[in-house]
Amino acid sequence: MTKIYICGAVALLCAMAANAGTNNEINTVTSTGRQVSVTAVNPYIIKVSNHARESKSNESAAVNIHTPLITAQTTTAGRTRVLATSGGITAMLDTVNGSIVIDGGVPRVIGDNGMRRDSLNRKWVSVATMSNGAFYGAGERGYKLNLQGDTLIMYNKQNYGYTAGENRIKQMNICMPFVISDQGYGIFFDDYAAAWLAVENGTLTYSTEGKEDIDYYYINGNGSIANVVEQWTALVGRQQLPPVWALGYITSKYGYKTEAETRSVIDSLKRGGYPLDGVVLDLYWYGKEEDMGRLAWDADQWPDHKGMLRDFKKCGVNTVIISQPYILSNGRGADNFNYLSNHGMLAKDSLGGIHPVTIWVGQGGMLDVANPDTKAWLRDRYSALTDEGVTGWWGDLGEPEVHPEGAIHANGKTAREYHNQYGNDWSEIIFNLFQDKYPDTRLMTMMRGGTAGLQRYNVFPWSTDVSRSWGGLKPQVNIMLNSGMSGLGYMSHDVGGFAVDSANPVDPELYVRWLQLGTFSPVLRTHSTVDAEPYHYPQQEKILKSLIDERYKWLPYNYTLAYENAAKGWPLVRPLNFHGGNVTQDNADEYLWGHDLLVAPVLEQGADKRVVVMPEGSWVDYLNPSGKIYTTGDSVTYQAPLDVLPRFVRLGAFIVQADNKMENTGDFTASQYHIYYYPKTGYETSGMIYEDDHANPKALEQNQYAIMTLNGIDNNGKTEITATMQGNYPGMPDSRNLTFTVYRVNNKPGSVVINGKKLSARKWDYNAGTGSLSFSTNWQSSKPMHITVE
Missing domain, CATH: 2.60.40.1180 (Golgi alpha-mannosidase II)
Known part of the structure; x- marks a missing residue:
């Protein structure tokens, strides 16, 4: 099919009539009555709509550019209409059958035969690509980097205690119907409903349970993954600059149960000489597990929480607290449950009653964040807690982890239609609060569920409840890379691992290697149920302390990466071919930290060396920069005892670091x-x-x-x-x-x-x-x- 499209397109371009014009759209009604349009969104992005004549165009929840900004060149030759942009895209539309060829320059060519079908209670669309190369992205995907050959489920899902090699981590907490080709173009299927994307033999086939016909977007990066990500985030939105403290060291645990315990942890870290910028409080801040939805401090365990928040802030420690999408009726959140239930602010069943929800700690209901009244109620509570001194927010369980399929939301969508969008709408409540009430404050929201465009709400996602094992450590690079290319530039992980391996609950070697990776991850946050803090490993103290000091030393470089993310949408963690070159990875165990540093973490237990493959360019050992020069594709066996993290610097680079010792980022x-x-x-x-x-x-x-x-x-x-x-x-x-x-x-x-x-x-x-x-x-x-x- 692709060959036919390409040959026809070449012939057409050679014989086009001279009746050219300027417009940003070409369209037709096909012989079968379908309305087909091709619209230039900007010079590098084309939107394709193909709808049944009686249907209305679906209003996008993801796209941030709502008004086309450009005028393209349009031409008609016989039954074919052509649209060409200054960004190197030529789109050709057959006015009879609705077939389309979009050409961003060989091999960035796709073909759409114009056919749409409804079957198996799904709507389907396929596009053929010119090459059978690698595809990346699709949100949070941990099982491998190259998604070619797989069918990806688009329905957010929690995987407690996951490890590398498990098939279940094909489907994770943040799914996006967006993929990037290693040839330098991207395709976005504009849909949030439960869906499937097959990436097989050069064809992308998308099928959805959503009710509307599927629009899709072609993004031309002119051969560059970096350019695709820049345009993709222009389309769906970018993250603002982060609070600088989010780039420091943050301590977290499931959980700090009392004010006294939390103060003790902060004191111990500071006495130990560890720089520190944040503390994350899990659910015990409001009482016990069954009190979920209470959204008020437990005065028995936190007798002076306002004083604690002030004291922490004075010493440069910012406090982040958790909330969840559930209101339980069997604990001290029952009053909230009754109020929300009586006012129709929880997800409902088909008869209009409250749909019951059962989670691991009790029963209750689910906040309906599609309901304006629910949004206002949540906003008021977040506002009051922020006024008391809470600095950041943690939205947990937001896939949502439990989402009854019979639930119906205030926007009329079923769980299957709304599930992926839930995390975006929840994050937007906090984002809008800060935009309106705290416009001079930068926001950090930790969120583990959502879909395309999530980053525009200043979300710092993490890879959720990973196994505290070597198997849990290994997929983290894949996750950060696929997520980053999907727009989630701050995807990170529970450093040290979360879900404890009962056979080996504490592994100092694993903790060191994980902290090495965390030092060069977007967010450095230790988190577990046991021994989360570095001072629990006295024999490794010198290594651990030097790593956290290193994090602060790199702040000028890292803050510049944050600028690149805000200005261009570029992730902090990047694949080897992000800036060009042909060095590709099917499974990633090394990455670029920005443009000029190659990081190759040790991910194998007991390993004291590893093989490092060089990206495009010339590179030198960070620890021996006047030594041997390595070039594109070189494979190096690098000696890496426990205190060494392999890193290489691009020749020609300027690496700017802080030249002062810091207690927190306030000293930056x-x-x-x-x-x-x-x-x-x-x-x-x-x-x-x-x-x-x-x-x-x-x-x-x-x-x-x-x-x-x-x-x-x-x-x-x-x-x-x-x-x-x-x-x-x-x-x-x-x-x-x-x-x-x-x-x-x-x-x-x-x-x-x-x-x-x-x-x-x-x-x-x-x-x-x-x-x-x-x-x-x-x-x-x-x-x-x-x-x-x-």
Whole structure:
């Protein structure tokens, strides 16, 4: 089928008539009476609608661009209408049978034969692709990275205690009907209902239990996965800048049961010298398990919760508390259950009564977050608790974990139709609260359920109740990568593992290796039922403390990744081919942390080495940067004893790190950096660092930020570095104390010159053993700085 489409398209383009025009849409009514339209959403995105004539177009809950922003070129040649965008897309519509070819440049070509069918109580659509390569994304998928050859269930599902290799983690907590081809294009089927997506033999077949015909979107990345993700998140929404504390270390447990226990944990971490930015309180803050839905502090166990929240905040610790989608009738949430039930604010059955829900701790009802009254009731409670000092929110069980199929919601949707959307609508309640009442506060909401567009509500998802075992550790890279390419740039995991392996409840080696992965994950949050905190492992204390210190040292780099996520939708964790190249992975056990760092965690028990495959480019060992250069596709057996996390730096990179010891991210300052330069001989390269006041949620929209750009070139023993600063923000320092370390300096230089002034030899240090040169300077950043080493 694809070959026929492509040949026909080429012939058409060679013989098009000259009756061209400008419009953003081509459409037709086919010989069978179907209404077909192809719309240019922006230069890189095409929307395809194919509906029965009597049906109405489905209003999208996912798409964030509601009004087409561009004008495309349109042409008619015989029975074919053509739409072409400036972003390299040509779409050809057969006005008789409704078939479509969308060409984003070979091999980014798809064909749609125009046929739609209803069978097995589902609506179906298929598109043929030109290649049989890899497909990624589809939300949270842990069983492998490349989804080719699989049928993906689109119905959010919890998998308690999962491990690598289990078939059940094909279907996880956040499902999205969106996939990215390794050829650099994406397809989104605009549907939230229970559905299936078959990715087989170059064909994508989507079938849904939803009532409406399916629209889909073609996203052209012109061969780049990074470009696809940028356009995908432009379509469905991006996350705002995070609260900077969310990038620090957060402690969590199921659960801290009392105020006294929680204070003791914070004190122990601080006495132990661990930096700390947050604490997460599980369900015991409101009492016992059966009190779910109470949404009020248990005064017996938390006698001075307001004072506790104030005290934590004073020492830089932010408090996140849990809530769930259920209101139980068998505990101290019964008053809320009765009120919500009497006012029709819980999910109903087919007769209009409250649909009962049974979960592991009792019975009750399910909050109907499609109901405006329920939203208002929840918002009031979240607002009151936030006013008391709660800093962030944790939405648990939000797949929803238990969602009776007979339930009907206020929007008229059944559980099968609304299930995936539930987490988005729940997250939106908290997001809108902060937008309206706390517009100057950045939001962190932990949420484990939802679907396409979830990230626009400032959600920090995690991979839920993973097994506390080596089998639980292994799929986390796959999960972060597929989720990240789906728009969830902050997908992370319970560091250390959650669901305890009864045969081996405490494994110090596993904890160290998991914390190594967590240090270079979007959120570093330890969580378990036993021994969650690092001080429980005194023999490994030096390693663990150095890892958490490392997290803070990388804050300037990591905060710049947060900027890239907010500005472009790029995830912090990226596949090896994200920025180009042909090094692909079917199963991922290494990844790019931003553009310039390759992280290869050790995931096997007892391993003291591992094989690392190099992405596109030239790379050096982070721990020995003046050593051997590795290039695209090189396979390296790397020695990795327990205290070593294998990492490689891209040649040409500038890695900017904090140059001060921190107790929390409140100590993170733009006035003091250590800049490491890894020159690539003969090439001019650049890097950048993003800065703002760490507080304004709308810093980007209001242009209250600054970008430091670093350019470098190394030629014939002469190294030049230029630094410039553009932009401004409240509290921006006038000057910066900068320490530079330049690697791969083969001989002791004769001079170091900064803005025409030669540094005294006593003010720089050359280390022949590491091939590095270090020096410090104070930079008045209103003017460019030029450094010459030769």
